[in-house]
Amino acid sequence: MKKNKVLSIDKKHIWHPFTQMKDYETIDPKxxxxxxxxxxxxxxxxxxxxTISSWWTNLLGHQNKKLNQALKKQIKKLEHVNFSGFTHPYAAGLVEQLSKKLPPSLSRFFFSDNGSTAVEVALKTAFQYFQNQGNREKKTFIRLKNSYHGDTMGAVSVGGVDLYHKLYHPLMFETLQADSPDCSNCPKRKSEFTYEARETGCALECFASMEKLLEEKSSEIIAVIIEPIIQAAGGMIVYPFEYLKKLRKLTLEKNVLLIFDEVATGFGRTGSFFAFEKAGVVPDLLCLSKGITGGYMPLAMTVSTEKIYQAFYDDYFSNKTFYHGHSYTANPLACSLAVETLKILEEENLPESQxxxxxxxxxxxxxxxxxxxxxxxxxxxxxxxxxxxxxxxxxxxxxxxxxxxxxxxxxxxxxxxxxxxxxxxxxxxxxxxxxxxxxxxxxxxxxxxxxxxxxx
Ligand SMILES: Cc1ncc(COP(=O)(O)O)c(C=O)c1O
CATH class of the missing domain: 3.90.1150.10 (Aspartate Aminotransferase, domain 1)
Structure with missing residues (x-):
């Protein structure tokens, strides 16, 4: 298709994400x-x-030869099949590889197909975990100011960026907001620049609001959801990993689950395989997507502990089943790409070698x-x-x-x-x-x- 035809169809019919289409009218998109x-x-x-890795997805470069090959190989075998009642070696292979990179406590993998759905799954799993145990008191989440977890309504309900989320307040379920560990705008920061938030010279005063909520309301709180190490869409806010250490300790004490959203940070982007490794703490639920297929195809996972999984495991009529799923769950093409991505990361010793x-x-x-x-x-x-x-x-x-x-x-x-x-x-x-x-x-x-x- 010629450029002018692409542009004319695009301008006449296509509605782009995060775009004021009136602005767009005056600018020819590339x-x-x-x-x-x-x-x-x-x-x-x-x-x-x-420089933005195609919306934070691309890990190993565009047109990566090995990934192209993996896709070609897979397409000759199976492009898609429903994942309820069926399984396939491509999903099993991925779980086998990924397990090697995760702490043993994160042992149950629920597949979906984008970052927002990985978050929806985590929120619903966390809620139902307590419901299945007869705990009806726990009904809300703690989110952080400046947090971003996606654009579906559950993810929006735990978002903290006014520009994206404020309008939808009447539709959101109620959550509690803690302060952001925003070193850049923190009056306590002693260093001239935040850099890696290792020398901010503060006493993590920003943790106080989180502490207060957990001390006063833990009986109502299902989980805290947080982007570890960096609040990405909220402004690339890098914060000290001691925050996560404190958070893990207190959530364990208060019987509150901890959800790490590593949709943006997973698979080496922060210099360690997962961002949470820097803090040396392990969440109860982990959301993964974006880089998982090297940036080739949509795929996501919500990984949970055996303890959470066991709260759903019962006789059929106990009604503890997790009724959730998406058409493209564990798509075989995407799974094969993810297996190859993990293989390349291993072979090239990434991110350490960089x-x-x-x-x-x-x-x-x-x-x-x-x-x-x-x-x-x-x-x-x-x-x-x-x-x-x-x-x-x-x-x-x-x-x-x-x-x-x-x-x-x-x-x-x-x-x-x-x-x-x-x-x-x-x-x-x-x-x-x-x-x-x-x-x-x-x-x-x-x-x-x-x-x-x-x-x-
Ligand atoms: C931390 C985080 N969680 C979730 C999402 C949502 O992912 P998706 O756009 O694939 O729905 C994003 C997207 O940028 C993200 O940065």
């Missing part, structure tokens, strides 16, 4: 027709560094601190972020009308890279196979783009 490694190519032959590259990324990002329009710098593993402001000293932000983030986004495309800001926070969510030379170019281009946008 028509992407190819990907290779860390780059995307449009129909006119222009190339763009995919330690030097990660350090290079962080050190290069630190250089942004020389600019007075950079308010904070944060990073963990392959994820990095900076806040762009008018002036760091006076902490003056740009007026929302200036739409600085949007300006930077459009400029980035002109300069051969995709920066998709969250407000005025510019971030990089790099694939695990990124090379130092690409990081150097990406960050040089990014700084140029940001500086130009600010100057204008």
């Amino acid at each position: 028509v992407i027709v190819k990907g290779k490694g860390v780059k995307l190519y449009d129909i006119d032959g222009n190339e763009y560094y995919d 330690k030097d590259t990660i350090e290079f990324f962080h050190n290069t990002l630190k250089e942004f601190g020389k600019e007075k329009f950079i308010a904070d710098i944060r990073f963990t593993g392959f994820i990095g972020a900076v806040d762009v402001v008018e002036d760091r000293k006076s902490k003056k932000s740009f007026l929302p009308e200036k739409r600085m983030g949007q300006k930077i986004y459009l400029k980035s495309l002109e300069n051969g890279l995709v920066l998709r800001p969250l407000g005025d926070t510019i971030y990089w969510f790099l694939p695990l196979v990124i090379k130092k030379k690409d990081i150097k170019i990406i960050l040089e281009k990014s700084l140029k783009v940001i500086a130009e946008a600010v100057r204008e």
Whole structure:
């Protein structure tokens, strides 16, 4: 199809996600027709560094030869079958591989097909876990300010970003909100920049509101749901892992389940295989998706402990069955891709083998601190972020009308890279196979783009 035809059909009929379509009318979207490694190519032959790994999914580069091969092999055998009453070696193989990467207590795997459904499953499982034991008191969850767990209504109910969630309040089930461990905006932070939140010099004062809720209301609380190490869509908020240690200890004491949403952080993105490993704590429920298939196909999993599973295990008429499922649950093509993804991570010893590259990324990002329009710098593993402001000293932000983030986004495309800001926070969510030379170019281009946008 020719470019003009794509654009005319698109503009006339397609409604894009997270997009004000009136804005979109005035901007011709890039028509992407190819990907290779860390780059995307449009129909006119222009190339763009995919610095956000195609919405945080891509792990091993576009058009990865081994993943392509795995998909070709699988498509000759079985493309799909219902997963209730049937099973297949591709799901079993995936569970066998993934189990090796998880603590033994996380031993039961429920499949679904995207990050939001992984979260829905976790919320419903946690609720029913207590119901099945006759506990009718537990009926709410703790969510964090700035948290994002997806766009389905359950996930929205435990979300904490006003821009995405506030409007839907009348439809949400009630939850309790704890403060965000937002080092960037914390008056207690002693270091100039947050960096990896290892030297913030604070006493985790931000944990107080969580502590209060758990101390006062634990009899009502089913679970706490949290994105470990980094609140991603809420602004790439990196926080100290001691927060998770405290949270695990208190939730255990108070008989409250702990759900880690590793949809964005799983499979090496934060520099360890799972983000929670950094804190040395284990959740009761774990949500996985995005990178699980290397970014090729939708697949998700909610992993739970044997203890939770056993609360559902009973005679049929006990009515303890988990009545939940999706048409594409454990899709064999996606499972085979996930098996291959895990195999590649193992063979290439990722993310460990990229330690030097990660350090290079962080050190290069630190250089942004020389600019007075950079308010904070944060990073963990392959994820990095900076806040762009008018002036760091006076902490003056740009007026929302200036739409600085949007300006930077459009400029980035002109300069051969995709920066998709969250407000005025510019971030990089790099694939695990990124090379130092690409990081150097990406960050040089990014700084140029940001500086130009600010100057204008
Ligand atoms: C932490 C987290 N959870 C859940 C989701 C939702 O995933 P999906 O977009 O696949 O529904 C996202 C998406 O960005 C996420 O970052």
